[in-house]
């Protein structure tokens with residue numbers, strides 16, 4: 152594998168000039184990525200939870216809400232995470248919950264990130280009247296009474312799925328991201344290297360994607376993680392007020408049910424600890440990955 | 456011919472663009488092919504702004520800049536802009552901020568290749584890059600594959616000159632490209648500019664260093680607070696300066712055997728002794744017009760009151 156070999160030494164000979172070709176930086180990023188502990192640990196945790204969410208539900212015949220066991224069992228060999236007061240298998244719930252949590256996070260966070268980044272970059276780079284119009288739209292969405300809108304929408308919809316929920320979350324949470332990215336893009340657009348990219352014949356979108364965005368790649372990833380976490384929490388909040396998916400399970404819903412049926416007072420810790428840890432682990436590992444990515448993409452940090 | 460026709464630049468500054476700053480006021484001059492024009496002025500006089508307008512990086516507030524007859528502000532669309540940049544290139548003043556810090560320094564070459572020389576095979580491109588590096592006295596082995604923060608200011612600056620030379624340009628805007636170089640590379644780069652000129656390039660050489668301007672240029676343009684105060688053939692401007700600001704600038708070059716006070720006193724005495732009223736003298740108190748007066752063939756000066764001394 153190429154990444155395992157040491158980097159070609161620029162002083163070594165004519166190979167050094169290969170760096171003038173476009174592939175080289177990517178291979179180098181991979182080289183550093185595979186040696187970054189934070190990135191490896193973070194992606195290992197996220198990866199295994201993701202795998203659990205994708206695969207585990209296939210191994211259990213019963214759904215997350217089915218009452219198949221004696222209620223209130225402690226974690227055991229048969230029921231790994233124990234059972235709820237209603238006799239539902241918490242591990243099954245957890246696996247389904249992780250799955251939908253990832254779905255909400257990726258979809259909601261992804262939609263929010265795409266809109267927020269597009270609006271932020273264009274507003275910050277273009278400036279002028281384009282900036283003003285985009286700012287106005289951003290502010291309108293920002294002050295939109297989200298919950299009220301959702302209540303109205305919910306009244307017209309027959310059933311709500313996780314995809315609908317994610318879509319709604321994604322379409323309403325982007326304004327802060329757009330603002331944050333706009334201000335960063337604004338300050339980066341006045342750098343000389345952006346002017347040099349223009350002198351090299353780069354088009355606007357190419358300058359944004361190739362010169363401005365890479366300079367804030369960890370910032371962008373951070374934005375996505377925050378939007379991801381925000382979507383997960385927003386989904387949990389919606390579940391709480393009864394606007395969650397009409398069927399299915401999420402980590403937010405699990406915590407909500409645990410609290411609602413007095414798991415805290417009854418000391419049924421295995422009911423609320425797994426979903427809580429699950430959310431924390433997903434969002435936390437993404438954060439650790441972000442710190443690692445920062446080191447991979449910022450050549451100055453590598454040497455410290 | 457790269458021609459500035461009464462070009463002004465006004466920046467909106469302050470919160471909500473409440474204040475306006477005139478960085479360039481009705482600048483009128485031209486750069487012909489095969490000629491070096493030195494743009495000389497103190498810090499903040501608007502030199503870089505003029506260069507950036509010629510490169511279409513800053514917009515022109517008033518007036519027009521034409522390149523071989525085409526108003527460059529009419530160049531819309533990526534195709535036409537690219538054609539323009541194929542012929543007109545620039546090297547910016549600050550080499551450190553001219554590089555994207557997350558990429559290797561030689562990406563500036565790759566960018567040019569990606570936009571202009573897609574079809575050139577690797578080997579041929581490599582040869583071209585090496586040749587360009589050769590002309591700026593850079594060792595490819597030491598430069599390629601390094602990040603900008605691993606290179607010195609002088610190396611970065613020469614790399615940018617090499618980049619501009621990859622394209623077959625007709626005009627070069629060189630903003631303080633010598634300032635970061637040590638004496639020996641400085642001579643190399645000056646000689647390179649001489650070669651380029653001989654090859655028919657027109658060079659706008661921006662500097663605050665009078666000796667450099669005098670050494671290399673055919674024409675000199677002196678700017679002061681955004682206005683051109685004097686311009687003409689270099690030997691005329693340097694040999695027979697007319698505007699008090701030019702005189703002051705020329706006499707403020709440090710001399711080994713004299714203190715500044717002596718120089719200043721001499722300057723004042725000479726000024727006082729010269730009682731002739733010239734055609735380009737204005738009544739005291741009148742604002743100098745932006746239009747220059749042709750005092751001698753091809754030697755222009757901004758009219759000023761008789762006996763005036765430029766304030767520092």
Ligand SMILES: Nc1ncnc2c1ncn2[C@@H]1O[C@H](COP(=O)(O)OP(=O)(O)OP(=O)(O)O)[C@@H](O)[C@H]1O
Nearest residue numbers: 466468476478497498499500501502503504505663
């Ligand atoms: N983007 C900008 N926005 C507002 N004002 C600007 C901007 N760029 C330059 N200026 C102002 O315009 C004036 C001229 O600046 P310019 O950079 O052209 O000077 P300069 O002659 O190149 O100086 P130096 O020798 O220090 O490089 C300065 O007063 C500067 O503050």
Ligand SMILES: [Mg+2]
Nearest residue numbers: 502503504548
């Ligand atoms: Mg400058």
